Amino acid sequence: MSDLNKLGLAEARDALRKGDTTSVELTEACLKAIDAADALNAFVHKTPEIAMERAKAADERIKAGEAPSMCGLPIGIKDLFCTKGVPSQAASKILEGFKPEYESTVSQKLADAGSVMLGKLNMDEFAMGSSNETSVYGDAVSPWRRGNDDAQLTPGGSSGGSASAVAADLCLAATGTDTGGSIRQPAAFTGTVGIKPTYGRCSRWGIVAFASSLDQAGPMTKSVRDAAIMLEAMCGHDPKDSTSAELAVPDFEAMLTGDIRGKKIGIPKEYRMDGMPGEIGKLWSDGAEMLKAAGAEIVDISLTHTKYALPAYYVIAPAEASSNLARYDGVRYGRRAKLEAGDGITEMYEKTRAEGFGHEVQRRVMVGTYVLSAGFYDAYYNRARKVRTLIKKDFEDVFAAGVDAILTPATPSAAFGLGEMTEADPVQMYLNDVFTVTVNLAGLPGIAVPAGLDKQGLPLGLQLIGKPWEEGDLLNTAYALENAAGFVAKPQQWW
Template structure:
């Protein structure tokens, strides 16, 4: 029999409902796997006692015939989601020890549907990063390694703990968040599936804010079907979030396996970058052929304002971050460093509590919002954002159903290899993903092959607002067509 931890979420759910395995046994298997994988540093907080208690409750509901859609399935929760009675840190020293008295709406939806919490997953501090190296609790290490090398690799960010845990079979799925690519980039780096839903599809209530007009919750999972199952439970209208959209949540799983014959897939010429690695170009071409073979029509499109997306994003996101992070002042919760007066206490607390990357982004954001620079930077960036959104709307109005692009400009890189001398080098990892957040659209990353070094590479599909179903259908075609990506031996165990 397949090891319990190697089952897909869909298979684990089936085994639970058929009473082939108990929720407690499944939880114990995952807890043991987590204990053996601490070298990956994927979890900030493990909650085995909580998991076993929730699993026992799930077994009781299954026995009574009252199983929910995720009954007994163990999941990891990104430590950006508030979890009642369990420490929530956003991977920052300034929130170390903070235990919320309330539950985020998305995680509450998962518990409502019977899921089991294994613990809180590591991330870049306040979700600011593309490699999971900015966490106060140390970097997450990818379970992947280059062929013939033992060098530690990054899992991507900011949801690196989520991606690494799913890839290493430490949980059947994980919550994540995506502000500029923080679901799709780590998914691509680790051979997992990650979907950023349309802005407003999942509630942001109870999720620590980075940039409120860009942040969106979503799942990272092992397969397209697993991601569809998770998103159905995570999504839904929430009156506590004014940006939450009151629309029915479709049965996303039903879209998996749906024919894409006659679907029109756009290929944006602006995503062909100067100096793009040949293996990324080749992967993209292969994705086109797979979709064409499944009956889709391929059309060239133009998204002319793509070139401005990254600089505009790195104005809008830091500006919103500087505002959102003003609340961490040492007065109400979290870290407090004493000072000679309240102003000195504020300064000392924030200097000690925030890491280097977070301080950098707060300073950038404060600068672009300051008198004399607001119109020159922030207002212009928002105008560019409107133009980017208009590019996508024009493509979809012309009949395009989805857009195919690379997910990342390269495979995963080594810990410490990028960004130490020039932060922009790290920011360029988001070049294919930030447009989707700026336009508020859904995007999915799906494994599509491997690099010359044996590392996962992903493709991205971008869809119309609130049309995640089309993305699941097209992504499943790529998943079924692509060569299967296999993890190296469990060197971390």
């Protein structure tokens, strides 16, 4: 078989079971593609030795006839996941040289399922960003181009390396994390599928924390079926994470019937934003028509507190980040600044953190520290938490009224060029999360599905939001949407 790296998880799994190929051959094809794609800057720590060792072990398991779904499938791991003996820097200078002595629960589950780790993927520093431009490794680059324009585009963020690698067929799938849209926005920008499961469905243990009440891991894949296969391997109760849910993990792939007759799909009026490009509006209404044609009932709904979601998110997330990032002080691990004679512990903290954190991380730590400080705690942080409760209740009311899923755009635009959103106005960048942050604030599952191209030939995605713990049902609705949209476009190779 040629072009093995272009296969999805389901196709590759079936080829492995039939004996049409081996995990070693699949892995070699991906490693070759990775080495030829340095221009994308997607893989930042390559692990070919680990990959080949795991591929050989997977082939043995498959021969013995006791292989789970992910066995032998080569994937990339976002640099936010701690991987034993492999640099795990969260794309930050402050974690330079850090090689954990342990494995994150999610990457361990994937390894136990027989998957093959090809290496670590680029991302925004500490997952703070929407364009993968805050990374210590430099920008990740999208494999997509606008028409005949050579301008480099963002693959989205913070899971930009994951999105770029999956879209460019450097790996069959990748892990991502989503705190305010960091799986769904890059998936929409690159024509791939990304699902953020319900908060608590995947363990957060061993994943470098950004905002602990919002962070969730999830898969980034080439199709909805692949997302179902990989999500099942990643989920499950973990006693090491107090927020991990003690719930059985269903067979998500078995739930993909494509039958959504009688399902109620809500269209929230508050997501019709001023200045939203016509192409996004048209894609949204086309998506609703596709679901209607598949037998679903389309209903208008109201999520009244949506307009407060971004401000609430940008109080809560930085507050939790400032608390989580206090541990990076140069004392126990990672980078320590060079000190001069007479410098004490305070100077060590100050110099280490000033050198180690990039501008965006510094900005969010300062905002977070401010909103948690005496005199401002009630005015900002507590008020944002109350707004979060109201946003969650909006969704609960809609689902209680019989709505099964909610359809929205995934992003307010197609991918933009690297450097086009200036650091002078960070709020412009934050607006990229406008359709996605509500899902994190409410702890719900959300999935981005590629649904069309804009006039410049760039992918556009739609988002489906589901009921808590109903990922199987959500994936099935997404499967129906994917089948109706028939998105098959791939970027033309220029790298």
